[in-house]
Amino acid sequence: MAKQKKMVEEITSMDEDFVKWYTDIVKKAELMSYSSVKGCMIIQPYGYAIWENIQKILDGRFKELGHENVAMPMLIPESLLQKEKDHVEGFAPEVAWVTHGGSEKLQERLCIRPTSETLFCEHFSHIIHSWRDLPKLYNQWCSVVRWEKTTRPFLRSVEFYWQEGHTMHETAEEAKKETEQMLNVYANFCENDLAIPVIKGQKTEKEKFAGAEATYTIEALMHDGKALQSATSHYFGDGFAKAFDITFQNRENKSEYPHQTSWGISTRIIGGIIMTHGDDNGLVLPPAIAPIQVIIIPIAMHKEGVIDKANEILNELKSICRVKMDTSEQTPGWKFAEYEMKGVPLRLEIGPKDIEKGQCVIVRRDNREKIIVNLENLENEVLRLLEEVRKGIYEKALERRNNMTYTAKNMDEIKEISNSKQGFIKAMWCGSKECEEKLKDELGITSRCIPFHQENISDKCAICGEKAKNMLYWGKAY
Amino acid sequence: MAKQKKMVEEITSMDEDFVKWYTDIVKKAELMSYSSVKGCMIIQPYGYAIWENIQKILDGRFKELGHENVAMPMLIPESLLQKEKDHVEGFAPEVAWVTHGGSEKLQERLCIRPTSETLFCEHFSHIIHSWRDLPKLYNQWCSVVRWEKTTRPFLRSVEFYWQEGHTMHETAEEAKKETEQMLNVYANFCENDLAIPVIKGQKTEKEKFAGAEATYTIEALMHDGKALQSATSHYFGDGFAKAFDITFQNRENKSEYPHQTSWGISTRIIGGIIMTHGDDNGLVLPPAIAPIQVIIIPIAMHKEGVIDKANEILNELKSICRVKMDTSEQTPGWKFAEYEMKGVPLRLEIGPKDIEKGQCVIVRRDNREKIIVNLENLENEVLRLLEEVRKGIYEKALERRNNMTYTAKNMDEIKEISNSKQGFIKAMWCGSKECEEKLKDELGITSRCIPFHQENISDKCAICGEKAKNMLYWGKAY
Numbered sequence: 001m002a003k004q005k006k007m008v009e010e011i012t013s014m015d016e017d018f019v020k021w022y023t024d025i026v027k028k029a030e031l032m033s034y035s036s037v038k039g040c041m042i043i044q045p046y047g048y049a050i051w052e053n054i055q056k057i058l059d060g061r062f063k064e065l066g067h068e069n070v071a072m073p074m075l076i077p078e079s080l081l082q083k084e085k086d087h088v089e090g091f092a093p094e095v096a097w098v099t100h101g102g103s104e105k106l107q108e109r110l111c112i113r114p115t116s117e118t119l120f121c122e123h124f125s126h127i128i129h130s131w132r133d134l135p136k137l138y139n140q141w142c143s144v145v146r147w148e149k150t151t152r153p154f155l156r157s158v159e160f161y162w163q164e165g166h167t168m169h170e171t172a173e174e175a176k177k178e179t180e181q182m183l184n185v186y187a188n189f190c191e192n193d194l195a196i197p198v199i200k201g202q203k204t205e206k207e208k209f210a211g212a213e214a215t216y217t218i219e220a221l222m223h224d225g226k227a228l229q230s231a232t233s234h235y236f237g238d239g240f241a242k243a244f245d246i247t248f249q250n251r252e253n254k255s256e257y258p259h260q261t262s263w264g265i266s267t268r269i270i271g272g273i274i275m276t277h278g279d280d281n282g283l284v285l286p287p288a289i290a291p292i293q294v295i296i297i298p299i300a301m302h303k304e305g306v307i308d309k310a311n312e313i314l315n316e317l318k319s320i321c322r323v324k325m326d327t328s329e330q331t332p333g334w335k336f337a338e339y340e341m342k343g344v345p346l347r348l349e350i351g352p353k354d355i356e357k358g359q360c361v362i363v364r365r366d367n368r369e370k371i372i373v374n375l376e377n378l379e380n381e382v383l384r385l386l387e388e389v390r391k392g393i394y395e396k397a398l399e400r401r402n403n404m405t406y407t408a409k410n411m412d413e414i415k416e417i418s419n420s421k422q423g424f425i426k427a428m429w430c431g432s433k434e435c436e437e438k439l440k441d442e443l444g445i446t447s448r449c450i451p452f453h454q455e456n457i458s459d460k461c462a463i464c465g466e467k468a469k470n471m472l473y474w475g476k477a478y
Numbered sequence: 479m480a481k482q483k484k485m486v487e488e489i490t491s492m493d494e495d496f497v498k499w500y501t502d503i504v505k506k507a508e509l510m511s512y513s514s515v516k517g518c519m520i521i522q523p524y525g526y527a528i529w530e531n532i533q534k535i536l537d538g539r540f541k542e543l544g545h546e547n548v549a550m551p552m553l554i555p556e557s558l559l560q561k562e563k564d565h566v567e568g569f570a571p572e573v574a575w576v577t578h579g580g581s582e583k584l585q586e587r588l589c590i591r592p593t594s595e596t597l598f599c600e601h602f603s604h605i606i607h608s609w610r611d612l613p614k615l616y617n618q619w620c621s622v623v624r625w626e627k628t629t630r631p632f633l634r635s636v637e638f639y640w641q642e643g644h645t646m647h648e649t650a651e652e653a654k655k656e657t658e659q660m661l662n663v664y665a666n667f668c669e670n671d672l673a674i675p676v677i678k679g680q681k682t683e684k685e686k687f688a689g690a691e692a693t694y695t696i697e698a699l700m701h702d703g704k705a706l707q708s709a710t711s712h713y714f715g716d717g718f719a720k721a722f723d724i725t726f727q728n729r730e731n732k733s734e735y736p737h738q739t740s741w742g743i744s745t746r747i748i749g750g751i752i753m754t755h756g757d758d759n760g761l762v763l764p765p766a767i768a769p770i771q772v773i774i775i776p777i778a779m780h781k782e783g784v785i786d787k788a789n790e791i792l793n794e795l796k797s798i799c800r801v802k803m804d805t806s807e808q809t810p811g812w813k814f815a816e817y818e819m820k821g822v823p824l825r826l827e828i829g830p831k832d833i834e835k836g837q838c839v840i841v842r843r844d845n846r847e848k849i850i851v852n853l854e855n856l857e858n859e860v861l862r863l864l865e866e867v868r869k870g871i872y873e874k875a876l877e878r879r880n881n882m883t884y885t886a887k888n889m890d891e892i893k894e895i896s897n898s899k900q901g902f903i904k905a906m907w908c909g910s911k912e913c914e915e916k917l918k919d920e921l922g923i924t925s926r927c928i929p930f931h932q933e934n935i936s937d938k939c940a941i942c943g944e945k946a947k948n949m950l951y952w953g954k955a956y
Binding site: 033035036037040041042043044045048049051052068069070071072073074075076077080093094095096097098099100101102103110112119122123126127138142143145147159161 | 511513514515518519520521522523526527529530546547548549550551552553554555558571572573574575576577578579580581588590597600601604605616620621623625637639
């Protein structure tokens with residue numbers, strides 16, 4: 001009776017204990033579980049199906065824009081990792097080292113990739129010779145390893161899954177355009193497909209990627225008021241190209257360094273989906289990536305014609321969405337709770353009375369609204385309601401983010417907000433690392449980004465009072 | 479002029495030097511290149527696109543049969559690897575060991591997975607409790623690492639890509655059926671999609687997978703007469719279940735061990751495609767997995783209306799196949815050679831005279847046959863010709879295999895064939911490991927499989943002359 005036991009356990013309420021609420025959902029929706037290697041996760045079928053849907057959408061968009069998939073090795077020789085100074089400083093402290101192959105000690109240690117810039121650069125140095133070889137627009141889907149001490153399901157794990165785009169261009173301008181384009185691909189994906197509102201902006205010098213000239217980010221606000229960096233896009237200039245001696249003959253027949261970008265999104269975004277849309281009944285999944293978009297639950301299954309009609313509906317809907325039917329012997333009540341917990345966007349109930357009237361009942365997961373649908377108009381209604389769910393959860397998330405975004409003019413206001421509230425703080429900044437460090441040390445708050453959309457709150461840095469340079473989003477972050 | 483340089487270099491002829499012919503194709507078709515870690519490969523876009531097409535077809539078939547994808551960690555603690563005795567003996571000598579995380583020495587070494595039975599078993603022990611939890615039909619797409627000393631592109635590399643299916647069942651019968659079913663999925667895929675004829679059979683005790691009760695295989699014969707083990711399917715019985723203490727309450731409410739299988743196919747099959755269908759002009763790709771199925775080459779591009787018509791054809795064909803057009807400034811002759819080398823199944827030429835006549839010219843890669851096609855009937859003809867290419871290369875490969883399969887009744891005949899010919903040798907076998915070892919030591923020949931389709935060549939073992947048990951396929955293998 002493994003299945004029925006689950007009904008008894010309840011999900012901890014979000015207000016009571018957010019961390020436990022999160023872990024309960026991950027566990028009860030069977031998204032992932034931990035393995036015997038500390039911090040390494042097993043992504044279970046329901047969680048992996050979400051990741052596959054994310055991959056499918058993004059992979060299609062990358063390819064439409066001319067990117068090609070490749071596979072780089074998972075191992076990096078120590079000397080290769082060390083070629084770019086900032087990069088090795090950023091990553092060397094947190095890599096896993098392979099020292100033995102079989103019973104032999106290796107002459108040089110190899111690390112498991114924490115990211116693959118160095119591997120791509122070495123390959124680029126072999127295959128880029130002329131401007132005719134550019135641009136190179138590469139991407140790979142893989143897992144990477146970072147030796148984190150504190151881990152959280154999906155949000156921070158020793159091994160995690162992602163894609164990493166790596167591109168090389170003739171000009172700085174073209175590379176910058178690519179960086180911006182890919183940030184927009186991520187932003188549109190988050191907002192339109194995942195229904196997660198994001199702030200687009202640039203990371204400060206302190207928070208940028210090790211080795212990048214500029215890092216761009218999309219930042220989302222979770223239910224508990226903490227920020228989640230949801231995807232990043234980096235402009236490298238020619239720094240790596242110089243370190244790895246990648247040159248090409250330009251159109252004037254002169255040797256030149258190409259300009260580089262990289263960009264990525266990871267399984268961490270699954271944590272973002274949970275913490276943006278979930279509620280006390282469990283997951284709420286955006287239709288675009290829900291493994292099951294519509295669950296059909298026949299009512300009074302034993303009555304004549306019910307299963308037949310439900311099957312008919314199942315077959316009809318298969319061509320327009322991801323649909324399943326549950327004909328197990330559990331009660332309808334159990335099934336309702338189960339698929340609510342799993343975040344299925346629409347539940348379709350069909351029983352003898354509905355059949356008589358030529359209708360069915362559809363219940364939205366996001367707001368539990370019940371809609372009576374004429375079976376003759378079923379396909380249109382299902383598509384319309386899936387879109388309504390998407391809009392509904394986006395608007396709810398946007399409203400919450402707006403309600404949880406505060407403005408502060410000085411340290412007193414920052415402190416007061418930080419002590420009494422959770423959320424984004426918008427405040428002016430002078431541009432100094434010292435002010436960033438002060439907020440981090442005193443309040444545990446970090447700069448999230450310099451948003452593209454600037455507002456002029458005041459002309460003074462909220463932290464030191466000196467002349468302000470930018471308006472920043474600040475917050476506690478995952 | 480990177481592109482034009484390639485034309486000058488020729489592919490080494492197959493008869494002259496098969497190994498060099500193979501390496502030339504891999505390099506010139508830009509399928510893969512080596513990284514700075516010995517034996518670890520970079521799969522380049524054209525090679526990876528082949529792998530993606532393989533994945534797409536097989537993943538769909540696995541899912542149709544109820545399998546679900548998951549992701550297991552890439553790291554295995556040493557103690558976990560050691561739980562199943564035969565398994566650790568088989569794999570421990572060839573794994574890469576992680577000993578440090580960041581700057582700290584780990585308390586227990588971790589190996590990078592050489593295969594994931596131990597990880598799946600540990601997970602199964604946590605999630606299988608009742609017969610209601612069975613079957614578990616899991617699969618994962620990933621890379622694994624085996625510390626090989628001698629490597630060959632795709633055929634044997636330190637890191638390689640594959641899928642590994644892992645399933646758990648209530649009964650031995652059901653698990654055996656799964657083992658057989660998955661072997662058939664692979665065999666059908668190889669024969670129908672890759673056009674590679676295969677022999678289905680069982681591995682001997684000596685050649686079976688470390689920890690399996692029985693290993694089933696499909697064996698293909700390469701152009702040079704060597705055998706390639708193309709995919710395997712293993713029946714584990716309850717050996718791993720016992721070692722990992724995986725039990726379930728059966729329908730009679732008694733505790734029982736479940737029965738297990740695993741099955742896999744890897745990027746090695748790309749080597750199989752090259753060595754089955756390739757010729758002295760380069761790759762010949764089966765249409766099902768060719769990244770480009772039809773290449774359109776406009777002739778006399780500068781003449782009015784040619785590019786327009788070619789574009790029209792491109793757009794028409796896009797809905798039925800993977801089609802590209804090459805409008806670069808290279809000569810048609812260069813393009814013909816380039817796409818022949820890349821193994822594109824059909825080349826479509828369209829020039830002013832063709833347009834006048836409302837036709838185009840299609841050239842098959844496999845036999846260079848030229849077909850004049852009326853543009854009104856283009857879609858049907860393209861689909862028909864892709865199917866003809868598939869059949870054509872299958873039949874050619876089958877004929878070659880038949881011509882290269884020999885029958886031997888005794889050691890003298892085996893020696894004579896082995897000294898003068900390349901190919902499969904069919905011979906009777908008494909069932910003893912000693913006879914297998916003798917052939918290996920004296921002639922470098924291994925048993926490929928005990929084919930399901932048995933023939934009675936004689937009643938005596940060809941090696942020792944004792945009573946024969948089975949007819950075996952023998953050969954030199956990759």
